[in-house]
Structures are given as structure tokens and as C-alpha cells.
Amino acid sequence: xxxxxxxxxxxxxxxxxFEWFAARGITLQRTGSEREYAGAVEGIDGVSLILLSAGExxxxxxxxxxHLGVTGTDLVQEKxxxxxxxxxxxxxxxFGHADLIIAVPQAWVDVDTLDDLDAxxxxxxxxxxxxxxxxxxxxxxxxxxxxxTGVADYALVDSQGATEGTIKNETAEAIADITSSxxxxxxxxxxxxSDGLILRSQATLWRSRMADMDDADRAxxxxxxxxLS
Amino acid sequence: xxTRSEILAKAASLRALFEAQGAAVVEPPILQPAETLLDxxxxxxxxxxxxxxxxxxxxxxxxxxxxxxxxxxxxxxxxDPARYTYAGEVFRRQERDPNRANxxxxxxxxxxxxxxxxxxxxEVFALIHGALDGLxxxxxxGDIGILMxxxxxxxxxxxRKAALMRHxxxxxxxxxxxxxxxxxxxxxASRAALLANxxxxxxxxxxxxxxxxxxxxxxxxxxxxxxxxxxRTQVSLxxxxxxxxxxxxxxxxxxxxxxVDMPAISxxxxxxxxxxxxxxxxxxxxxxxxxxxxxxxxxxxxxxGFVFGFRAATRPDLPTIATGGRYDALTRRLGQGGEIxxxxxxxxxxxxxxxxxxx
Numbered sequence: 001x002x003x004x005x006x007x008x009x010x011x012x013x014x015x016x017x018f019e020w021f022a023a024r025g026i027t028l029q030r031t032g033s034e035r036e037y038a039g040a041v042e043g044i045d046g047v048s049l050i051l052l053s054a055g056e057x058x059x060x061x062x063x064x065x066x067h068l069g070v071t072g073t074d075l076v077q078e079k080x081x082x083x084x085x086x087x088x089x090x091x092x093x094x095f096g097h098a099d100l101i102i103a104v105p106q107a108w109v110d111v112d113t114l115d116d117l118d119a120x121x122x123x124x125x126x127x128x129x130x131x132x133x134x135x136x137x138x139x140x141x142x143x144x145x146x147x148x149t150g151v152a153d154y155a156l157v158d159s160q161g162a163t164e165g166t167i168k169n170e171t172a173e174a175i176a177d178i179t180s181s182x183x184x185x186x187x188x189x190x191x192x193x194s195d196g197l198i199l200r201s202q203a204t205l206w207r208s209r210m211a212d213m214d215d216a217d218r219a220x221x222x223x224x225x226x227x228l229s
Numbered sequence: 230x231x232t233r234s235e236i237l238a239k240a241a242s243l244r245a246l247f248e249a250q251g252a253a254v255v256e257p258p259i260l261q262p263a264e265t266l267l268d269x270x271x272x273x274x275x276x277x278x279x280x281x282x283x284x285x286x287x288x289x290x291x292x293x294x295x296x297x298x299x300x301x302x303x304x305x306x307x308x309d310p311a312r313y314t315y316a317g318e319v320f321r322r323q324e325r326d327p328n329r330a331n332x333x334x335x336x337x338x339x340x341x342x343x344x345x346x347x348x349x350x351x352e353v354f355a356l357i358h359g360a361l362d363g364l365x366x367x368x369x370x371g372d373i374g375i376l377m378x379x380x381x382x383x384x385x386x387x388x389r390k391a392a393l394m395r396h397x398x399x400x401x402x403x404x405x406x407x408x409x410x411x412x413x414x415x416x417x418a419s420r421a422a423l424l425a426n427x428x429x430x431x432x433x434x435x436x437x438x439x440x441x442x443x444x445x446x447x448x449x450x451x452x453x454x455x456x457x458x459x460x461r462t463q464v465s466l467x468x469x470x471x472x473x474x475x476x477x478x479x480x481x482x483x484x485x486x487x488x489v490d491m492p493a494i495s496x497x498x499x500x501x502x503x504x505x506x507x508x509x510x511x512x513x514x515x516x517x518x519x520x521x522x523x524x525x526x527x528x529x530x531x532x533x534g535f536v537f538g539f540r541a542a543t544r545p546d547l548p549t550i551a552t553g554g555r556y557d558a559l560t561r562r563l564g565q566g567g568e569i570x571x572x573x574x575x576x577x578x579x580x581x582x583x584x585x586x587x588x
Contacts, residue, residue: 081324106432110446112419118402122395123446124438131271132438140324143276150402152395156272167436189432194419 001213002048003220006060006069009037009051013203016095017070024228044227046220055079057206062086064210067221074100074178074201078138087206091228096203098178100138102196105167106189113195114149117174121153124173135159135172138198142176145198164188231582236334239578240316243336243360247314250356252338255313257298259320263288266297269531269562279322279331291320296531296556296573297563299339303571304564310342316578329548330579337553339573341560347500349572350535350555351507357539357551357574358513364584366539366550370477371524373397373554374534375484375497379470382493383463385410386456388449400526407467412458423447424454466491473522477505480520504535531559535572541584550584551576 007028008014018028026043030051039049050066057071058079070093076083104111111120121132132154136142139156146154157172164184166172178201179185185192205228213221231239248254260281266274267288278293292298295315303311316336323329338356340349358368380393389410396403408414424447434440466487473483484498501520509515525536534555541547553574561568 082327105435105438107430107434107440108438108443109423109430110443110450112423113417115402115405115417116420119392120438120442120446122392123442127442128437139275143272144324147273147276148401150396150399150405152271152399154272155267156275170437173436173438189435194417 001217002046003068003213003217003224004048004050004066004211005041006050006052006057006066006071007039008054008057008070013054013070013096014051016203017093020093020095021228026224026227044220044224046216047224058083058087061206061208062210064208064212067208067211067213067217068224069206069208070203071206072096072098072201073204074098074138074141074199076204076206077199078141081140086209088209090205090207090225093203093205096201098180098201100141100176100178100198100201101192102134102142102174102176102198103164103179103185103190103192104174106191108191111193113193114146114151117193117196118151118153121151125153131155132174133157133172134174134176135163135166136176137163138176138178141198149195164190231579231586235582236579237316239582240334240336243576243578244314244316246360247312247336247338247356250312250338250352252312252314255299255302255315256317257292257295257302257315259292259318260289261292261298262286263290265301265563266290266293269297269559276324277321279320292318293321294319295335295337295575296339296559299573300556300559300563300571303339303341303569304560304567307341309569310340310344312341313339334578335575336578337573337575339571341569341571343570345507346534346555346570346572347503347507349570350504351511351513353553353572353574354508354535354537355511355513357537357553357576360576361539361551361581364550364581365542365588366584367519367542368537368539369519369521369524371521371536372497372501372534373525373532373536374500375470375494375522376526377533378494378497379467379491382491383459383467385459386453388453389456389459398526400523407459407464410456410459411461411464416454420450424451462490470494471523473520475520477508477515477518477520480522481505484522500534525554531556533558537574541580544584544587547580547583548577550580 007017021028028049029040031038031040037051039051041047041049054071055075057069058076060066061069062080080086111117124132134154135157137160159166163175163177263280279291280288282288299313318332319335320332323331338353340353342349376397380390383390392406470487473480475483481502488495488498505515525532532554536554538549539551540549551574555572557570560571
């Protein structure tokens with residue numbers, strides 16, 4: 001058997017992950033054609049590279065089909081119930097920083113805190129006859145956060161992309177999304193609630209608690225982790 | 230573990246017991262229109278119920294409980310008074326704990342009766358209590374109506390009372406609001422700044438929430454800032470009320486004491502006392518029955534009076550074996566102009582069999 005390492009299959013996340021491992025003496029690379037998701041590992045034996053969409057890596061870790069995987073804290077916590085029983089963080093990789101936040105129009109000068117959002121949601125529902133809509137793709141995290149902080153009278157609406165535009169398009173009144181610099185938010189005349197930080201996320205190397213290993217795998221894992229820390 | 234057919238047989242025997250009390254058997258559909266449930270419970274219900282959809286009827290939910298369809302059915306064409314019973318599956322989506330069942334059998338009893346509410350409360354409780362006879366369970370009772378009366382009686386603005394009332398079921402925000410109204414926590418800096426300037430809006434106005442709504446809220450915030458702080462006495466009375474946790478006779482005497490300084494709760498306390506008598510008349514040992522003023526605050530929002538629950542004394546890991554309460558306001562919300570006092574309770578035969586097997 002081999003230790004299977006899952007890495008995002010494209011883009012900046014893949015490149016930065018490759019760089020991070022290279023700096024620790026392990027060369028990861030894609031093999032074959034541009035379109036083929038095959039990879040090779042040099043610098044350690046017994047490790048194979050699996051290229052996957054970052055969004056699928058949490059599920060693969062939880063199912064034990066990969067032993068290690070690189071993906072964001074946000075995706076792990078959104079997609080896995082009881083995530084800490086299924087996976088364990090090994091290293092934070094210090095890139096892919098993103099905060100999951102709640103944002104509202106800048107013009108809402110009366111709304112700066114969750115307490116304000118809750119009061120505005122109540123008044124909005126009275127006036128419009130439906131709940132204040134928050135557009136997001138992080139349903140579970142946002143719902144848990146708003147429940148624990150006691151915000152009521154909102155509804156989550158699904159938005160898988162261009163979430164910042166939903167308010168202008170009047171399909172939502174507020175959004176919950178990830179942001180790194182806040183530039184897109186500002187460009188869309190939105191502001192972050194002062195206590196609206198749901199989660200700080202960054203690219204993280206995770207270890208599956210569910211994947212089977214034989215003695216050789218365990219030795220490989222120990223050697224690999226020793227070289228990474 | 231009991232088999233499914235054993236659980237269904239147990240549920241059928243409970244339903245027969247309720248039927249013998251004069252209840253009509255009802256079988257609401259498993260698929261329920263999502264809109265009513267969402268309107269009542271908001272986003273919380275999405276975390277708890279399975280949603281499905283088709284192109285014609287839109288979103289449907291696998292029934293998360295029976296009470297709502299039974300109330301709708303009764304309000305549409307029920308007899309008056311009426312008693313109903315049912316047994317069957319309910320479905321609960323689980324997001325956090327994989328050990329909790331996502332599908333289980335419930336048997337229940339609901340009473341719609343304009344007559345003596347204390348007697349109806351006692352009827353439901355005593356029936357369920359009797360059906361659990363011999364099992365190691367402990368009962369807790371409470372009354373959301375007392376809390377609502379206490380909030381309604383506070384010497385403060387209508388908008389503050391409405392905000393507290395809205396969050397009775399969210400103890401954390403309720404407490405935060407109370408602390409701010411009492412002047413214990415300062416106004417957030419952003420709000421102080423907003424009220425200090427003219428609240429000019431420089432950013433472009435986007436979205437459905439209008440300038441008028443923003444200005445209305447600023448005016449409300451200004452009015453609230455001018456409102457005197459809630460007195461320390463009132464806050465400590467309210468907190469003392471929330472802390473009442475005693476056997477029924479002791480709780481009632483504590484509540485009577487509190488009512489001297491909080492006359493607004495007097496009627497609600499009298500209702501608890503009347504209920505105690507009705508329960509005793511039905512043979513319930515009220516001397517040892519617990520009453521907790523905070524009981525029921527974190528569960529479903531529709532209870533607005535009597536609430537009760539039976540937990541397994543020897544198995545704290547098990548969910549509540551039976552629960553119920555009074556939901557007069559729900560009949561008003563779903564009644565399209567009509568309303569009727571209503572109280573009911575549900576039992577989980579699967580858990581009952583598990584408890585029996587463990588004895």
C-alpha cells in the first residue's frame with residue numbers, strides 16, 4: 001500500500017501546495033498531459049499523489065480513501081459533521097487565507113453588529129412579509145453561527161458564486177461568504193459586521209482518522225510528517 | 230434493540246389507549262408543504278427537517294412532527310371540541326450527532342378544547358404519565374406563559390418588551406438584551422457613533438431594504454437610547470423567576486411570593502396552581518413533580534403555556550421519552566382568523582422499549 005496524499009488539482013492552491021512541499025524536500029508534480037489528473041512524488045517512497053477538487057478532499061479524507069489532504073478549514077468544517085472525529089489538522093500552510101464573514105450594504109448605517117442584524121431582520125419580516133435573506137454556500141456554518149449567537153428571522157438562500165452581487169440583484173439582503181482582502185466586498189458597496197466573523201480559514205494539511213494503514217504505511221507516515229514539521 | 234415491528238406494535242397500543250379516551254385517529258401525509266414550516270420556524274427547521282421538491286408543488290418536507298399538520302387539519306374542518314391521536318414516523322435531519330435517529334416512530338395525543346384548560350393540561354399529562362407507568366422516567370414541568378407574562382409586565386417600552394418576547398426561546402440573546410436594557414452592558418460603540426452624528430448615508434443604497442426602513446430603525450434606536458434603564462429590582466425579579474426549580478408545591482409558593490412584586494404574573498401563577506389541583510385530581514403525585522420555570526425555553530417555539538417532558542432516569546444519553554405542552558398561539562397563527570386552546574404530547578415507543586429491555 002501507499003500513503004495517499006490528496007492535493008487540489010488546479011490553480012493557485014495546487015501551485016502553492018507544490019511549493020510548500022518542495023520547500024520541505026518533497027517534489028510533487030502533475031504527470032502526463034495538462035488535462036490528466038495524475039501526479040508523481042519524489043523525495044520520499046511509499047507516497048502517492050491524488051489530484052482532486054479542493055471541495056472533494058474533505059469527503060475523501062472522511063471516507064478514509066486518502067490518508068492526507070490539503071484543503072481549507074472552511075470546507076472541512078462546512079462539509080463534515082463532527083469533523084474533528086474524522087480528520088486532524090497536521091500543519092497550517094500559511095496561504096489560502098480567507099475569512100467567512102457576514103456582510104451587509106454599506107448604506108445600512110444602522111447595522112454594525114449581529115444584534116443590529118437581528119433587529120433589522122425582525123423589522124424587515126414585518127414590513128416585507130418574508131424573512132431577511134442571507135446568500136451563502138456555507139449553509140451549515142452560517143446556520144450554526146447564527147443559532148449560537150441568537151439571530152432569528154433570517155433565511156439562507158443558496159449562492160454558489162458571485163454572491164456579492166445578490167444584494168444588488170435583490171435576491172438577498174445580506175451575504176455570508178469568504179473574503180481575503182475585502183476588495184470585492186467594497187467594490188460591491190458591502191461592509192463586514194464588526195462581530196460577523198464566522199471562521200478564519202487557510203489551506204491546511206489534514207490527516208484522515210479513518211484511513212487504514214499497514215506497518216509500512218505507518219513508517220512512511222512517520223517519516224513524511226517528521227520531514228514536514 | 231427492539232425491531233421495527235415491535236416498535237410499531239407498541240405505537241399502535243399507545244394509539245389505541247388514546248383512542249379509548251375518545252380521540253379520533255388521524256393520518257396526516259408524510260410530505261408536508263415546506264412553506265408553512267419555514268414560515269413558523271425559519272432557518273432552524275432546515276437544519277432539522279429533510280427537504281425535497283418537485284416542479285409542481287415546490288419544496289416539501291418529510292414531516293418533522295405531527296402537531297403542525299394536526300393543527301392545520303383541525304383549524305380547516307375540525308369538530309369543537311376535538312381529540313386526536315396518531316402514530317407513525319417522523320423524520321429529523323441530523324447535522325451534528327450521527328448517533329441520533331433521523332427517523333423514528335411517534336405516538337401522540339392532541340386536545341382542542343375551549344373548556345377547562347387546567348383539566349385539559351392534566352388530561353394529556355396524566356395519560357402519558359400513565360402510559361409510562363413502570364418505566365424509570367422522571368418528569369419535569371414548566372410554563373412558558375409565566376415568562377411571557379413577566380416580560381409583558383416589565384416597566385419598559387413596548388419595543389423592548391417585544392424584543393425580549395421574541396427571544397424567550399433564545400436564552401443567550403434574551404440575557405444579552407436584558408443586560409443592555411438594564412444598562413449593565415454599554416451601548417456598542419458603533420451605535421453610539423451613529424446616534425451622535427446625523428446618520429448620513431453616503432454609500433449607494435442597494436437591495437430591497439429601503440432608506441425608509443433604515444431611517445425608521447435609526448429613529449427607533451434614538452427612542453430606545455432615551456428610554457430609562459430597566460430597574461435593578463425588575464431584572465433581579467425576572468432572573469429569580471427564571472431560577473425557580475422546585476417540586477410543584479414549593480415552586481407554586483415561590484411563584485406566589487414573586488407575584489407580590491410582579492403582579493403581572495399573578496394570573497399565570499394561578500393557572501399553574503389550578504393545573505396542580507387538576508393533576509392531583511387525576512392521581513398525579515404533584516408533591517414530587519418538578520417544576521422548572523426555564524423548562525422548554527430551548528425547544529420548539531410553539532409552546533406558550535404548560536410544557537412537560539419525561540426523561541429516562543437511568544439513561545441520560547437517551548433523548549426525551551415524551552414531551553408536550555400547550556400551543557394556543559399556534560392555532561391562532563394557523564387558524565386564518567380562528568383560534569382554539571390546544572394542548573398535546575408525543576411519546577417515543579422505540580425508546581420506551583429500549584428502557585423496558587434495560588430493566
